Amino acid sequence: MNRWLSQHRAAFGLALRRLGATPFNTLLSLLAIGIALTLPAFGYVALDNLRNLGGSASGVQQISVFMDVGASREAVADTEKRLRALSTARITFVSRDEALKRLQTSEGMAEIVASLPRNPLPDAFIVEPANLDPDALEVLRKELAGWPRVAHVQLDSAWVKRFDAFLRLGKLALLMLAGLFGAGLIAVTFNTIRLQVMAQAAEIEVARMIGATDGFIRRPFLYFGALQGALGGLIAAGLVAGALRLLNGPVGELAALYGGDFALRLPAVPEIAALAGIGAVLGWVGAQLSVGLSLRRFD
The missing domain is CATH 3.30.70.3040 (Alpha-Beta Plaits)
Known part of the structure; x- marks a missing residue:
């Protein structure tokens, strides 16, 4: 058990060092991942705020x-x-x-x-x-x-049904958008890991010659992809929160003109953690696909 933990700790440390070795490239990759996750995340928060606005509107739930x-x-x-x-x-x-x-x-x-x-x-x-x-x-x-x-x-059941249908349509569009940008995130991670594997091809060949297993070789790359995705998710959460803060003032002024009091809800801690987790999973998938394909080529 201690050996297993030490191997994963070493792989995690190696992934961190690789992230810091090329800070400019890492920053560009994180921004690409963050932007890919920002649009679906912003759509989710916008739909949730719209649902709250509809629920608080006069007569909608009465x-x-x-x-x-x-x-x-x-x-x-x-x-x-x-x-x-x-x-x-x-x-x-x-x-x-x-x-x-x-x-x-x-x-x-x-x-x-x-x-x-x-x-x-x-x-x-x-x-x-x-x-x-x-x-x-x-x-x-x-x-x-x-x-x-x-x-x-x-x-006013007709109004409620129309509003509910609009929310369902928005959810469907959001799922399609999330799938599209999720595939883009996997592609970004796939390409990043592929370039790393190509750059370290000689090291990988030597490691395999002295008995390193594919799991041992693959592990640092998987941690790298997961870390990159998680950090990109945190950047996306920051971008969404910043955009909502900028919109909060105009939205509040518009609500006041209609005699209401409404403020946009910012992402909560569980939602930020979920976004980072989704980014980590997608990054891990991209790394898994990239390393698996690359190791087959070595064979």
Whole structure:
């Protein structure tokens, strides 16, 4: 076990030395890998922010339940009790008097409301479900519409479905983009490792003559590819975070113009670690392919 660990430690140290031996070339390779990972990573964070924006938009995740105008207090209380039993939803009660006051404060409505002989507005409940799936919202809407003394249940399901379809399309485009740039990252690593193997062909021949196994020869190159991919992933995370910081100001100003308060979410630590891990895996794959092909040529 100690021998195995020492071999991997030596291979890891050799990979680090190779990275530092040609700093300019290493920097160019890391930038190429970082840029290849930046676009998919930025797309992922942008979709996540868009999902949060859609979820916080007014009315997107709300179901309005309007009672009959003549519903008694007991009927309203019974409906509220049944709604409170929905543990996955947050309930807000809006009485008819409160609704009338809100209407009076609207521009140009004060005189109209004052001329009404009686309050025509019903009691209402605002339901904010935890599950925002369009199909689940539609099922909940139909269930609430069948309750007694409920006159109307309002849900802009068409808007929600369109938004959900747009997000699915964005995810599909992001997967295709990630696959394309992932292949590019593998190609960059493949070419870098191939050049290293060619430069050290004589050393590899001597090592094989004195009994070095293919695994022993391959190991430093695999660590080199994984390290290069992981560092490129960290560069990509930095580029994404920097771009989002630059966009945060204009996005906040735009949200303020619409009476909202929204800030772009920066990549979290687990997401940065995942990006570095993905880069390491892709770099390892590229190194594995390159070294395997090169060793076959030596044979």
